[in-house]
């Protein structure tokens with residue numbers, strides 16, 4: 603099994619990352635958050651870090667965060683584009699704009715594709731991970747009912763888009779997310795066709811409920827734009843045993859493949875705290891047959907007060923899982 607780590611926190615965090623230490627511990631891949639607002643002014647610093655890390659032998663995968671917030675699990679990450687293009691944001695079922703661009707808006711898509719081409723060109727990465735591309739959803743409202751979504755829905759279904767969420771709307775949202783991933787992948791692969799493209803669906807242990815648009819992993823895996831899935835293991839959030847959650851997600855990922863054998867790797871929350879059970883979870887993942895685990899993230903694992911005493915045990919466990 604291969605072990606990677608997520609580096610969030612932007613340029614400040616990149617400046618603190620100890621690549622030699624990561625190498626010693628046995629980390630092989632870096633999943634690096636690349637923020638819209640930072641890439642406007644500090645893209646050179648991100649590019650330098652990525653070049654150094656790739657030169658040191660790490661596999662680099664970029665996670666574009668911000669960028670209209672379509673692919674955005676964390677609402678706190680700012681997006682200048684969202685602030686300055688209100689007319690391109692998703693419209694909810696009550697007619698209000700949400701703080702997320704619409705993946706069906708042609709102007710947004712054009713801008714997003716152009717930004718991704720620039721990122722692919724500047725950063726010596728091996729691939730990109732589209733982190734939870736989604737439509738807005740709350741308990742009482744959902745998006746998107748903008749003019750473009752309404753038009754596309756009518757063209758596909760020959761009926762007007764309803765105000766209540768139904769199965770047709772859910773299918774339309776899933777299809778829209780697949781098309782968005784196709785556009786994103788086409789953009790980076792126009793720079794380098796070897797760049798791989800992964801999707802992280804909204805974390806769940808049960809794909810039957812789909813409110814975000816990424817609930818059908820089979821549909822994502824079938825898409826030619828998707829080379830694999832990254833699945834976050836929400837065992838703490840859901841209050842379940844980690845070994846159960848790891849096995850469940852691994853098996854679900856395998857069951858959703860029809861004619862494909864695309865890798866589904868797992869993301870595990872990681873820190874030296876005993877309650878995060880990082881070492882035991884790595885062993886479980888290896889025993890379950892998971893091809894790769896990404897620990898999230900660098901800050902909670904390597905910059906925590908208890909990190910120093912933990913690092914040699916992490917090294918020994920990673921060595922065991924890679925045997």
Ligand SMILES: [Zn+2]
Pocket residue numbers: 692693704705706707746747748749750751752
């Ligand atoms: Zn829309």
